[in-house]
Amino acid sequence: MENLRIRKTPLPLFSVIVFLLHLSSLHFPSLAYEPPDKYFINCGSNANATLNSRVFIADRFFHSKASNGINGGNQSNLNLTARIFRQESYYEFDITENGTYFVRLHFLAFASSSSNLSAALFDVSAFPNIWNPGFMLLKNFTAKNSNSNSTIKEFFLGIHPGSFRIYFTPRGSSFAFVNAIEVFLAPANFSPKNYTSSSPLVLHTIYRVNVGGQELRPDEDTLWRNWDSDDLYLTNSNPGGKVGPSQTPDYQVYEKDGFVAAANNFIAPDLVYETAKVMDNRSSTSNPSTLFNITWSFNVRRNAKHLVRAHFCDVVGGTAGVIVFNLYSNGNFTKKVGGPKSIFVNQLPYYYDFVVESKESELINISIGPNVEDTSINNSFLNGLEMLEIMEESAPIPNMKESKSINVAVVVGSVLGGLSLICILVVGFLLGLKYRKAKHVETSEWSPMPAFGGGSTHSRFTEGTITGSPITYLNLGLKISFAQLQQATNNFDTKFLIGEGGFGNVYRGTLSDGRIVAVKRGKRHEHSSGQGLPEFETEIMVLSRIRHRHLVSLIGYCDERSEMILVYEFMEKGTLREHLYESNLPRLSWKQRLEICIGAARGLNYLHKGAAGGIIHRDVKSTNILLDAKCVAKVADFGLSRSGPLDETHVSTNVKGTFGYLDPEYIMTQQLTEKSDVYSFGVVLLEVLCARPALDRNLPREQINLAEWGMNCKKNGLLEQIVDSSLKGQIDPSSLRKFSEIAEKCLQDDAYDRPTMGDVLWDLEYALQLQQTAKHREPHEDSTINASSEFVLPNVQHFPSHSSTVNQDDMTFSGVDESDTAGNEVFSQLKIGDAR
The missing domain is CATH 3.30.200.20 (Phosphorylase Kinase; domain 1)
Structure with a gap:
């Protein structure tokens, strides 16, 4: 498959105006809110299609060698047309309001003489902002429908204003396709309340269940969702009874103890809250032997996190707040529901969000059962369940050689009247001139960021x-x-x-x-x-x-x-340096150190090649590589970072950074390149291996600078003598040899001789494989040629990292013998007052 390089094509002003005027004619008959961004696309069609009051606009204006449209005989049937992609392509949407968005993708492998849609194998990724890495939505996906109904994949994404893209990437020699796409802003207060993460919100709907009620089709839901009957998921021999339908729920705006009152029927339809599953008649007795839990079981992906939303509405009757029961996940107590102090009275719908991890199991069980300690009424109820997988896998950066976008502003354009068309052209021409003049004077070094909201007037x-x-x-x-x-x-x-x-x-x-x-x-x-x-x-x-x-x-x-x-x-385990020396923390194993180096390299490689325009960190060091609770490495502190356009070889700038890690060529020429980060990372590699600072003024003069001392030891065959003593007996000789070779390459005086971070990452992955394979061989057997026949080398994808933190020991050469002029003379001749 040909990789194509993305080029962001400016949106034609005329198309924008046409698109906005056309969309102004659309409406949502069943909605009380009008999202500013709403896209419904009938892919591969020359005609519009209507489904459950939504008008899906034909994408007949799209012309690209990367795709073609096919149909199953009915252009106006939403699922009987499709857009096929033979190489990586994308749809682009203009988002104007920050918020949580519904993204639905429709797939139906209908019969076609030109293509066997059921044979398609592809990935789908989303880029909520073109400056950021994307999220993998579907991986190795194939749509083999068991009936005439389409497969709908629904996602929730937190999207900022700007350009939002959905990429379709064929696998190998296969192709990708899609029948229809929906992108629209969710109502206010729709986002999860008890879910916090440092990453943007990306959720994939796995299950949506109407507990105690019948299946609800999209035309019965205000947001066109499908709700299964819960009978499909009941597992125990005590299935409980059903209650409802009752009177219309009493929607309110209120939150307490993690519970959130449903403000309207956008959270869930009336029919979900009007019916419930409850314990059967045996629940009225106080005999403990009759007590039981009601359990629903769901098949999920192994080792995945899921956000679960449990819907409640007391339709059982009786005195409000008397029923108290427990909510469980995988047999573990999750939350107490109800009670006399609860504000959730009869007919008041509310919900509770919580996260469950499947771990090694492929099942998640959700249960409700009576709380015998806080109430004499042994009963429990549940009205609805939603289970959404938390998507955390990053998508590879697309590398498109030419623009293959399906720009939605063009896709959904309509033919207007002659007079309107002339007016629009005139206005567009005038505004276009103004836009070009304004664009010509832009000189900011950094690409502008969109303003997402208000701010202090004192900013x-x-x-x-x-x-x-x-x-x-x-x-x-x-x-x-x-x-x-x-x-x-x-x-x-x-x-x-x-x-x-x-x-x-x-x-x-x-x-x-x-x-x-x-x-x-x-x-x-x-x-x-x-x-x-x-x-x-x-x-x-x-x-x-x-x-x-x-x-x-x-x-x-x-x-x-x-x-x-x-x-x-918050990074629970602090800096990498703290786990190498200068603390009483347990020492990291060699495997952990390799994995940390690989993580940091991935981050730096993303900065250099994946981030918009290229970014040079300029302060790579062990105190700027932080570790989370699972020892996953993350680069931090970007205060000294500079953009490094890929079409330029260097950025001229005053020398900044940390002594001991500074690139000698950068010091001499004041010309910053991505290879300056590579040199600093080489020093970090030696820190990891030797567990000592980059500069240590308490050591003999020839040992003060780690880079010089380490490379001198390697040259003389003495490197093993300065390896961290806590690693003795842990390191496979082949892994050590490969690791030291990587460090040596990074620390070359001439930047031209240093590898890229992508090459460093590849070699570190290989060093880890050598360690994990741990075949006891003589060091000379570890040649790349010989090893290549024994190991499957990793298909490395490069991603970003950030680092920077100031440590007082890094700031000066104080204490160094003045007769050691090798370094001091260089520093005294340069303007490096900003170095830290």
């Missing part, structure tokens, strides 16, 4: 950027008030202090929604002098446009008055 970001251009596009949706951060850190109590750096102190905090975060507060003297502002701005601008598993996520920021505060996801 300093209306004044200037790191390049002197006005910053009017910062992600205002990430703003957090100073009052919230005071509360989260108990007014920055020193008891919550977890670190100190050049920018400021770092505190552990807990936000009002329960998320544990790291709060980095800039130093006050730097606020007044403006020294910390460029790093503060750069950190926000970089992290708000990238996301990756191996990059620390930015939760928010505060720039009220004289404050500069950054809020990140």
Whole structure:
């Protein structure tokens, strides 16, 4: 399959106007809200199609060598046309409002003389923002329908304003197809309430069940959802009884103890809340032997997290709040429901969200049962269940050589009257001239970020950027008030202090929604002098446009008055350095160290090649590689980062970074390239191997600089003598040899001789395979040629990482003998006052 490079094509103004005028004629008869962005596409068709009051617009204006439309004999039947993709292609949607969006993909492998749709094998990925890595929605997907009904895959995505793309990528020599696409904004208050994550919201609907009621078809739901009857999933011999339908639910807006009242029937249809499954007549007795739980069992994917939404509405009758029962997941107590202090009275619908992990099992069981301690009425009820898989797999960065987009603004364009067309053309021409003039004077070093929401009127970001251009596009949706951060850190109590750096102190905090975060507060003297502002701005601008598993996520920021505060996801295990030396923490195994290096390399490689325009971190070091609870490495601190356009060989800039990690060529020429990060990473590799600082002024002069000392030992065949003593007997000789070769390549004086981060990543993966295979061989047997016949080398995909934290020991050569001029003379001749 040919990989095609993405090129973002400017949206034709005329098409936008045509599209907006056309969409203004559409409506949702069954909805009380009108989402600003609503796309219903009849793929591969020359005619519109109507389904459950929705008009799906034909995409007849799309012309591309990458795809063609086919039909099963009825252009106006939504499921009897399809768009086929022979190579990677995408649909593009213009999103104007921040929020949670429904994304539905329709697949029906109907009979066709030109293509066997049931043989298609492909991936589907979504890019909620073109600056960010995408999410894999469907992997190795094939649509083999067992009947005439289409397969509908439904997702919920948190999408920011801007360009949203859905990619279809054929597997191997196969192809991809889709019959119809829906993208529309969910109603307010629809997002999960008890689910927090540093990653954007991406959920895949697996089950939706009307408990105690019949199956509900899309035309019976306000948002065109399908609800199964719960009889399909009951597992125990005591299935309970059914209640309902009752009177119309009493919708309200209220939250308490994690329960959320349903504000309207967009949360679930009336028919879900009007029926319920309850314990049968035996529940009225107090004999404990008659007590039982009602259990529903669901087949799920192994080792996947699922968000479960349980719907309740007391339609049993009797005194409100008397019934108290327990909710269980996989046999574990999850939540107590009801009680005299509960505000959820009869006919009030409400729901509760919680996360369940399937682990090694392929089943998730949800149960309800009486709570005999808090009530004398042994009963329980449930009205509905929804189970959505939390999608966490990143999608590979598309590499399209030419634009193969199906631009929805063009796809759904309509033919207007002659007079209207002329008016639009005139207006479009005039506005187009204005747009081109405005675009011509853009000079910002960083690509502009869309403004997502309001912000403090005291924000300093209306004044200037790191390049002197006005910053009017910062992600205002990430703003957090100073009052919230005071509360989260108990007014920055020193008891919550977890670190100190050049920018400021770092505190552990807990936000009002329960998320544990790291709060980095800039130093006050730097606020007044403006020294910390460029790093503060750069950190926000970089992290708000990238996301990756191996990059620390930015939760928010505060720039009220004289404050500069950054809020990140909390990394439970701290810095890589703390697990190598200078702490009493348990030492990492060799396998763990390799996996951490691989994670960091993936992050850095994404920065260099995957992020928009290319980004050079400029401060790679062990204190800027953080570890989460599972020792997954994430690069942090992007205050010194610079954009590095792929069409340029370097960025001229004042030298900044940390002594001991600085690229010698960068120091001499002041020309920054991605290979400068590679050199710094080579120093980190030696730290990982030797468990000592990059600079140690307490050692003999020839050993102070780790890079020089390590490479000298390798050259003389003494490298094993400086390996961390805690690793003795752990490292396979072949793995050690490959690892030391990687470090040596990274530390070449000439940047041209250093590998790319992609090559470093590949070699580290290979070193890990050598360690895991652990065949005892002589070191000379570890040649790439010989090994290639024994191992399946990884198909490495490259993704991002971020790092940066200041440690006082990294800032100076103080204590070094002045007679050692090898390094000092270089530093004294350069303007490196900004180095840290």
